[in-house]
Amino acid sequence: MTYDPLSHRPWGATRMTPVTGDGRPSYARIELNPDTQVARYFDAAGRLIQAGKHGTNKPQTVSQPTGGSKDGEDPSNPDDVNVTQYVPD
Amino acid sequence: MADRPVLVLTCLDDPTSDVVITELCRRGIAVVRLDPGEFLAGRVELAARFGPGALSGRIRTPTRVLELDSVRSVYYRRPSPHAIPAGMDAQDGRFAVVQARYGLDGVLADLGCRYVNHPWNIMRADFKPAQLNAAAALGFQVPPTIVTNSLDEARRFAAEHGPVVYKPLRAVPFAVNGDRPAMVWVEVVEPSELDERIALTAHMFQARTLDKIADVRVTVVGERVFAVRIDSPCLDFRQDYEKVAYSRFDLPRPVADACRGYLSHFDLLFGAFDFGLRADGTLDWYECDPAGQWHWLEEETGLPMTSALADLLEGE
Numbered sequence: 052m053t054y055d056p057l058s059h060r061p062w063g064a065t066r067m068t069p070v071t072g073d074g075r076p077s078y079a080r081i082e083l084n085p086d087t088q089v090a091r092y093f094d095a096a097g098r099l100i101q102a103g104k105h106g107t108n109k110p111q112t113v114s115q116p117t118g119g120s121k122d123g124e125d126p127s128n129p130d131d132v133n134v135t136q137y138v139p140d
Numbered sequence: 141m142a143d144r145p146v147l148v149l150t151c152l153d154d155p156t157s158d159v160v161i162t163e164l165c166r167r168g169i170a171v172v173r174l175d176p177g178e179f180l181a182g183r184v185e186l187a188a189r190f191g192p193g194a195l196s197g198r199i200r201t202p203t204r205v206l207e208l209d210s211v212r213s214v215y216y217r218r219p220s221p222h223a224i225p226a227g228m229d230a231q232d233g234r235f236a237v238v239q240a241r242y243g244l245d246g247v248l249a250d251l252g253c254r255y256v257n258h259p260w261n262i263m264r265a266d267f268k269p270a271q272l273n274a275a276a277a278l279g280f281q282v283p284p285t286i287v288t289n290s291l292d293e294a295r296r297f298a299a300e301h302g303p304v305v306y307k308p309l310r311a312v313p314f315a316v317n318g319d320r321p322a323m324v325w326v327e328v329v330e331p332s333e334l335d336e337r338i339a340l341t342a343h344m345f346q347a348r349t350l351d352k353i354a355d356v357r358v359t360v361v362g363e364r365v366f367a368v369r370i371d372s373p374c375l376d377f378r379q380d381y382e383k384v385a386y387s388r389f390d391l392p393r394p395v396a397d398a399c400r401g402y403l404s405h406f407d408l409l410f411g412a413f414d415f416g417l418r419a420d421g422t423l424d425w426y427e428c429d430p431a432g433q434w435h436w437l438e439e440e441t442g443l444p445m446t447s448a449l450a451d452l453l454e455g456e
Contacts, residue, residue, distance in 0.1 A: 062337035066306060067314050067322040071380070081152050085203035087165060088148070088173040089158045110378055110433045 144210050145170035146453045149248065150217035151177065156435045157217045163450040169212070172204040177220025179244050180236055188247045195250070208247065213254040213453045216262065217431070256452055257408045257430050265406040265430040268309050268344060272425075274405050278398045280425035283416075284347040291338045294345055295331060301347040303328045305375075309344050326376040348375075349416035349424040356389050356423060358413040359434045360399050361448040367391035368437050369417065386440040395423055402428060409452055 078092040078100055092100040146164055148171060150157040161171050178184050178201075185200040188208055199206045222240045224233030249259055257265075264270060269287060276282045286297040287309065298304045306329050316322040328348055355370040355377055369389040370377050377384050395415075403411050412432025416424040438445045 058337065059340070060337060061340040061343075062335060063306065063308055063324065063341070063343050064314070065337065066324045066327075067316055068325055069316055069320040069322045076153070083152060083173065083203060088161050088171045088203070090152050090154070109381055109436045 143170050144212035145172045145204075145206065146213050146215060147171075147206060147211050147248075147251070148173045148215045148217065149176060149219045150215075151175050151220045154218050156433065157215070159435055159446050160215060160449055160453070163446050164453060167450065167454060169454055172201065172206045174199065174201050174204075174206070174248075175220050176240075176244055176248065177222060178202075179240050180222050180225050182225075184244070186244050186247065195247075195252070199247075208251060211251045211253045213256065213455060214248070214251060214258075215256050215449075215453055216259050254409070254452070254455060256410050256449065261407045262430040265408060265411075265428065266310070268307075268427070270406075271427055274402055275425045275428075278401050278405070279394075280398055280402075281422055282425045283349060285344060286346075287342055287344045289339050289342055291334060291336050294334050294338050294343065297345055298329070298331045298334065302331065303348045304345045305329060305348050307344050307346060309342060323378075325374075325379050328375070349418060351419040352416045352424070353419050354417045356391070356415040356417050357437060358391060358396075358399055358415065359432075359437065359443075359445055360403055360411045360413070361445060362409055362452045363400065364448045365391060365396045365399060366434075366437070366443040366445055366448075367396075368441055368443070386437065388441050388443065392423075399428075406430065410449070 077094075079095040079097075080093045081090050082093075083089075084091050094100055146169055148157050148161060150173065152175060157173070161173065164171050174184065176184070179186070183202050186197075187199075188195060188197040195208050197208050199208065222237045224230065224237060228236065245259070255261075272282055272285055284297075284301045286293065288294055288297070305326050306324065307326060308324050311323065314322045329345065355372070357368045357370055359366045359368075367389040369387045371385040371387075372380070373383055374380055399411065399413055402413075403409065408430050410430065412429045412434055414426040414428075416426060418424065434445050437443065
């Protein structure tokens with residue numbers, strides 16, 4: 052009998068579908084404004100992106116290079132993933 | 141004290157926190173923004189003192205100093221997880237992460253103030269079985285649901301309650317085709333699609349809402365209830381936001397009261413509830429996300445959720 056890797060995938064994982072877009076952020080860099088404690092977003096040319104014109108606050112999954120998760124507290128999770136998990140409720 | 145700050149625990153890329161912080165600043169309330177995920181990167185300094193009397197000490201972020209005995213309230217949004225710093229051995233890294241979680245996060249969870257929401261309560265309310273049990277006990281119309289790793293049981297459930305949909309018990313970061321982010325849309329599952337790979341882990345199936353005409357999202361902030369009807373041609377509206385229409389929804393009072401009761405059960409001050417609206421006007425319970433998104437609904441409908449949240453964090 053030959054080994055079939057497909058038979059070792061949880062059924063639910065096989066239902067995964069790519070989200071629209073490439074999931075990459077629309078900004079090149081973020082920094083915290085020390086005075087306001089609000090984030091400032093910059094594009095690849097170093098220009099400030101207007102508030103509300105970057106990213107999304109809709110429920111969907113977005114991967115990002117820098118962390119951020121719904122539950123930085125989960126004690127059962129090794130937490131060494133560096134993928135943002137935007138609440139896909 | 142007028143200068144007691146609100147502590148906002150979140151990652152850098154969080155437009156929702158930006159909106160809330162801006163509103164708090166407009167009200168003249170001090171804010172300290174902290175991402176606990178920066179702790180192991182060496183950008184956050186912790187010194188918490190215990191002994192006779194109350195907790196004292198401080199946390200220094202790259203831009204602010206937080207006196208631990210002065211926190212007005214905590215807005216727990218989307219803190220980054222503790223990550224093993226580059227160059228640290230994996231076993232040492234796991235040690236560091238666990239010490240950070242029980243040390244820094246432990247301090248942050250015991251500041252003796254209002255939490256929106258408390259992280260431990262979020263965690264408890266994040267389990268679908270707990271959600272379904274609480275919802276049923278509170279009188280919500282809960283669709284028949286099964287959590288199983290048995291193919292036979294899943295098939296029997298589908299035969300009894302079909303058409304059924306599959307919903308993961310918890311969202312998980314996932315990529316397909318290399319690095320494309322992926323998720324599971326709510327879709328009808330044909331019985332012929334079920335196979336023995338069900339046995340590899342827990343799966344949740346739910347009877348599809350018959351005569352469903354729309355989704356209803358109910359955001360509860362403290363005692364205030366904001367209901368929005370979401371119309372979409374997709375069974376799962378998240379699939380295409382371009383095709384979604386939003387309108388304010390007149391939520392029946394017993395449902396609003398049950399939502400408040402639900403939050404009370406889990407000791408939460410915020411919750412994002414999802415319902416399916418049937419043609420007869422009744423609502424099928426789907427879930428409550430204790431850390432769900434909400435600000436885009438304020439933009440779509442004008443419902444004053446930011447203000448309600450700022451009221452909670454400001455306190456009376």
